[in-house]
Amino acid sequence: MTEYPKLSTSTTKIITFERRHIRPIPEDERTGKPRGLFFIWLGINMLPLTVVTGALGPTLFALPLEWTILAIVVGNVIGGFGAALHASQGPQLGIPQMLQARAQFGYFGGSLLAFIALLMFLGFFASNLVVAAQSFDAVFGGGLLNVGIIVCAVVALVFAIFGYDLVRKAMAVFSVIIGVLVVVSLLLALTNPAAYATTRDLVFTPAGFFGMLAIGVTWQLAYAPYVSDYSRYMPKGIGSRQAFWATYSGLVIGTVGVMVLGALVGLTTGDDGNSMAALGSLLGGFGPVVLFAFGIASAVMNSSNIYSGVMCALTVLESVAARVRIDTGKRIGMTVGYALLATLAAVFGQNDFLLVFKDFVFVLLYVLIPWSAINLVDYFVLRKGHYDVEAMFRRDGGVYGRWNGIGLACYAAGILVQIPFMVTTMYTGPLAEPLGYVDLAWVVGFIVPAVLYVAWERAVAPQRSAVR
Template identity: 55%
Template sequence: MTLPDPPNAPARVLERHTIGPIPLAERHGSGKGLFGIWLGVNMLPLTVVTGAIATVVFALPFWWAFVAIVLGNVVGGIFMALHAVQGPQLGVPQMLQARGQFGARGAALIVVIALVMFLGFFISNLVVGAQALHHVVPGLSVTAGICIAASISLVISIFGLRLIRAIVSLWAVVIGALVVMSLIWIGTNGAADGVLSGEFNAVGFFSVMAIGAVWQKAYAPYVSDYSRYLPAGFGARGAFWGTYGGSVLSTIFVMSLGALVGAAAPGSEPMAGLGNLLGGLGTVVLLAFAVASASTNAGNIYCAMLNTLTIGETFRKGWLPGLRGRIVTTVALHAVGLVVAIAGQGDFLVNFKNFILLLLYVLVPWSAINLVDYFLVRRGHYDVEAFFAADGGRYGYWNWTALGVYALGVAVQVPFAVTELYTGPIARAIGGVDLAWMFGLVVSGGVYYLLARRRPDVITEPAQTQAVEEPAPVR
C-alpha cells in the first residue's frame, strides 16, 4: 500500500517533487539562475585533469590546446543546451522524456545507461576531489577524503534542487575568481617555456576538440532536470543561452587552466602540479576545489536519483515517488558510490573512467533522436500525461523505429571510436582522430527524421504545455 506525504512535510525546505510534472503554480526561476548553476557545474578538479590531457597526453603547445578546447566546447555545447528548452515546456526530467521517442519501456534502456554515467561521474569526482584534499592535508587519507566528500554531497542532496542550485552558483563565483587568479599567476611566473613547448599535431588537436565536445554532450541527460522548474512560458532563447553560456564558459576556463598546468608542470599529477605552481596560493585553490567538488557533486546524484525513480516507475505504473522515495534513493546511491570510489582509488578507476567514455558514445544517438523528435518532428508537442500511462499511452511500450535508429547510431560510431580499451579501424587509419560522436549525431538524427515523419503517433495538432497538476506523490 502507498501513502501520500504527510500534510506537514517540510516541502518548502525539502524538495518534494521527483519525476512527476512540476505544477505550473510552482514554476519559478530565470535564465540567470540557469547560467549560475551551469557556470558552477564545471568548477571541478576533474575538469582541470581533463584539460591537462591536451598538453600532457597529446603534447600540444598551450595555445593550440586552448583553441581546440574552445572549438570543441563551443560546438558540443550547442547540442547540449538545446535540451534545456524542453524543461520549461514539458516540466519533467530529461530522461523521462525519452518515452516520447522510444516508448515507456524502450526508454528504460537509455535511462539505465544514463544512470550508470551519472554514478560514474559522481565516483570520479569523489576520488579526484579527495586526492586534491589529500595534497593539501597529507595526514588525511584519500579514503577519508572520499568519505568526507560523500557526506557533504549527501546532506546537500537531501534538501534537493533548490539548495544544489544555490551552492553550485556560489561556488561558481568563488572557484571562477580563483581560476582567473591561477591563470594569471602561472602565466606570469615562469610558465612561458612550458606554454611554448611542443609542436602542433592534427591528432592531438582534433582529439582535444572531441574531448571538449563530448564533455558538453555528456551533460545532455542532465539538462531538463535543472530547467524543468522554469515557468511554462519561459522563452526557449533564455533557457538555451543560460545553459549554453554557463557551461561553455566555465569549461573553457577550467580546462584551459588544466592545459596550462600540464604545459608548465608536465611530470606532475595535474592537481598536485597546480598546487606546486601556485606556491602559497595553491593551498587555498586546492582546498576550494576539493570542497566545491564535494558540494557540486550532489548534482550528479540528484540526476541519478531521478533516473532510478524513472526506472522504478516504468515497471510499477501508478507509483509516483514523493519525498521519502527521493531521500531513500539518494542515500542508497551515495552508499553505492562511496563503496565503489573507495575500492576504485587505484587502477580500477582509470578503467572505470574508460567505461564511462564508452557510455557517452551510446548516449550520443539518444541525444540526436531526442532533439530531432522535439524540434523537427513534434515541434515541442507532447502528451505529458501519456508518459505516465499504464499502457504507455499514445507512445506505447516500445517504439521499434526509434530503437532501430538508436542501434544504428551506436554501430556507426564503432569504426571511428578512440578509447584506451578500443580504437576503431577507421580511427586508426586517420591517425587516431576521434570523429565517432559526429557520425553518431548526423546518422542518428538524419535517419530518425526521415522515418519518424511517417509515424502515426506523431502529434500534428497544437498541444498544450504541461498544465495538469502533478499526481499525488506516494512513497
C-alpha cells in the same frame, strides 16, 4: 492534463525540500530565473575534475598549449549548443530530461536510456570524489584519500537529499567564490615561468587535436541528460529561450575558463597524473587556498550528479515496478544507495583513475550522441515541442507505446556506425588508422540516427494516422 496539487514545504522559506521528484512541475511552482540557471551551469564546472580534463591536452595527447586551448574552446562551443537545446525543453514539458526519452523510445524503452544515463552520473560522481580527495590530500598530506572520498560523498549526499532548491542555491554561491579564485589562478599560472618550462615532448597531431576537441564536445553533452532537471522550474513560454541562453553561456564560460587553467597545469603534471598536486605547486603560496576551495566546491556541487542520477533511477524504478509509488521516502532511500555505490567505485578505482576516466569520457560520447540526436530531431523537427506529458506516465505509454521500435533501432544504428571509427585504449576501429587515428565516431553517430529517425518516423506517420 492532470492537475497536481500545490505541495506545502517542510522547511523555512529559505530552503524548500524536494517533493515533486519526477512528476511535472505545475505552472504556479515555476519559480526558476535565468540568472539562477546561469549560475548553476557556471558553477557546476568550477571543479577540480574540470582542471584534470583540461590537463589531458598536454598529458594524454601531448598537444602544445595553444592547440590544447583551441581544441577546448571549439569543442565546448559545439557541445554546449547541443546541451542548451536540451535545456530549452524543460520549461515546455516540466519534467526531468531522461523521462522525456519515453516519447522517443516508449515507456519501457525510455527506461533503458535512463539506465544508461544513471551509469553516467555514477561515473561522474565517483570521478569527482577522487579528484576532490586529491585536492584535500595536496593541502593536508597524510595520504588519506579514502577518508577524503568518504567525507566528500557525505557532504554531497546531504545536499542531494534536500533536492533541487538547496543544490541550486549552493551551486550559485560556490560559482561566484570559485570563479574569482579561478581568475586569480589563471593570472598566476600565465605569469609563472615554471608553467612553460615543461619537460614534455609536445607536438601538434590531428589525432591529438580532434581527440581533445571530442572531449570538449563530450564534456558538454554529458550534461544533456540532466539540463532539464533544473530548467523545468522555468516558466513555460519565454522560459525556453531564456533556459537555452542561460544554460549555454553558463556551461561554456565556466568550462572553458577552468579547462584552460587545466591545460596550463598539464604542462607540469607528473607521470602520476596528479594534476591537483601540480596545480598547488604552480600557484605557490596561493595553491592551498585554491585546492581547499576546489575540494569543498566539488563535494557540494557533486550533489547534482546524485540528484539527477536518482531522477533517472526513479524513472527506471517506476517502469519496472508497477506497484511502487514514487514518494519522498523512495527518493531519499535511492539517494543514499546511489551515493554508497559511487563511493565504493571511487575507493576501489582511484589508482587507475586517469586512464579509466579518459576511456569513460569517450564511451560516454559514443552512447550519448545517438540519444541526443534522436531527442533533438524529435523535439525540434518532428513534434516541435508538442507532447502529451500525461501519456509519459501511463504504463501502456499512451500515444508513445510501451516500446518504440523505430527509436530503439535508430539508437542501435547510431552505436553500430561508430564502431569502425572508435579510438580508445580498449578498442580501436578498423577505420581509425586510415584516418590518422582522428576520432570521428561521434560525428557519424549523430548524423546517421538523426537522419534515419526523421525519415522513418515520417514514413510511418500516415499509417499511424489511419489506424487512429
